[in-house]
Amino acid sequence: MKTARNRLRKTPIGLVIVLVFFVLGFIGPWIAPYDPLAIDLSHEYASPSWTHWLGTGDNGIDILSALLHGARLAAIVGLVVVGVSVVIGTLLGTWAGYAGHMTDHAVTGVADLVQAFPAIVLNIAVLALVARPGLIHLIVALAVNGWVLYARLARAETLSLREREFVEAARALGVPPHAVLWRHVIPNLLGPLVIQATTGLGVVILAESTLSFLGLGPGKAVSWGALLDQGTSVLLRFPHVALFSGGAIALTVLGFNLMGDWLRDRLDPRLR
């Protein structure tokens, strides 16, 4: 009984959810039964049925198809924002941790300032400066505070790695700083960064949904958050729109959180 439960706990449910999400995000637009922007006014806000598995929404769009297209947007925004944030954050963080002194003060100071804003307020402030916020602006807005987490992590790890013998040895041998960082420090950061990035993907996808929900998403693209916004405005009469679109967001975010925990258990030897 106990082993069965232990095995269940070790089953990576998060990994399954995340894989399904990425597969659907990738092939979703091809397997979607309808065009998510196809207007069918005679079937507006229809309940789930055999023709529309998850029902229809505003203007009679098929919700399943809209969710499948929305998965692609969420996946693209998540991957690009986290990718950019990890690269910028790692470079700045290792540099600050390794160089110390003024460099460290400058990077930490900017990171503190960015974190003195609540994330969503900063995102909205950045988007407010563009005439028609599109995908690229959304990505920039989310990366503006996304890098901080990775910079802090990379800096903290670099500070401890810098004192380790193999790094000292490399330095004593006259290896130039950028080579020390690239060959000896950054490879040792990858584990913690991967764990952080997994959870970070969930955070970014939620942030994208939230901004789209508030009406700040990229123009015409079908987004889970925008669908949830439509669903909320007809919540009292047609609750299925909000239930399905919000459920997709919640399940995906939960999946990334669970997968982050699972990875932490597996990759971080200190927790074993």
Add this chain to the structure above:
Amino acid sequence: MVRLMSPGLLRYLAGRLLRALLTVVGLVTIVFLLVRLIPGDPVEAILGDQAGPEEKAELRRALDLDRPVGAQYLSFLGDMADGSMGTSFRQPDRSVWSMMRDVLPHTIALAITGLLVAWFVAIPLGTIAAARAGRGWDKVASTMAVAGLAIPNIWLGPLLILAFGVKLRWLPLPGDDLAGPEALILPALTIGTALAAVLTRQTRAAMIEVLSQQYITAARARGVSPIALLLRHALRNALLPVITIGAAQLGALLSGTVVTEKIFERQGLGTLFLDAFFARDIPVVQGCVLIIAVIYVGVNLVVDLTYGVIDPRVRLS
């Protein structure tokens, strides 16, 4: 009094105040630079592509954008310092501050109610979980904490409306006219649930640590009843970090009002911010960003200072 104002404490207070002040000046500067450095012309963003050159030039003058950046920065600082925070584009006769002052009480009430909800849920739940660590109630509490953290507030709000407004009809729906204080309950739950989940874990961890200490064993040996032991001896000492961590989140709750006020169609800073965003009313956007950031920094400062006064270990480290 003499002990309270020791040189070490004074130095700590002064240093902390200076840091907060620098942060606020830094924030003001970033907000100023954001508008001017980010590619794209705010004038075009406000007027759209169709506007003629004269119209644009006029707006540019009104916005002060035709002057050198240094001069702009000084007059911007002046607007911030005299408390008006500039004037709205949409209503040129109103200062940004007067617009925010009208809606701020609604938002602060919502954020504080959210904090109260979080404390009222988390402290009992975390205490029960710690007292029954590893057993049924503990598992119920941790499952609730995981769920509370995982559920996005943009979904939780609609779910709560469906459950308590539509199905059970216990609480008013968004936009109901006769909404009294009970109209605050669902928005406060929406905004406070994630914090409640975090604080439940904190309470549980703090209680388990306190319960393992010797004075608790001693009290138990003296025959103190389990309930008194838990509430009078343990909870008292475990509570301080939970209260302060909660209070430190007030700024974060304030930013959560942007989403919550939209879902529940409430007036407040969040809706003012969003409306200003869609109208490209940049002075109001700037004002809202700044007031939220200043409250955020201010709350952290107050929490840190209180902690420094209460717990001498903080200012020594």
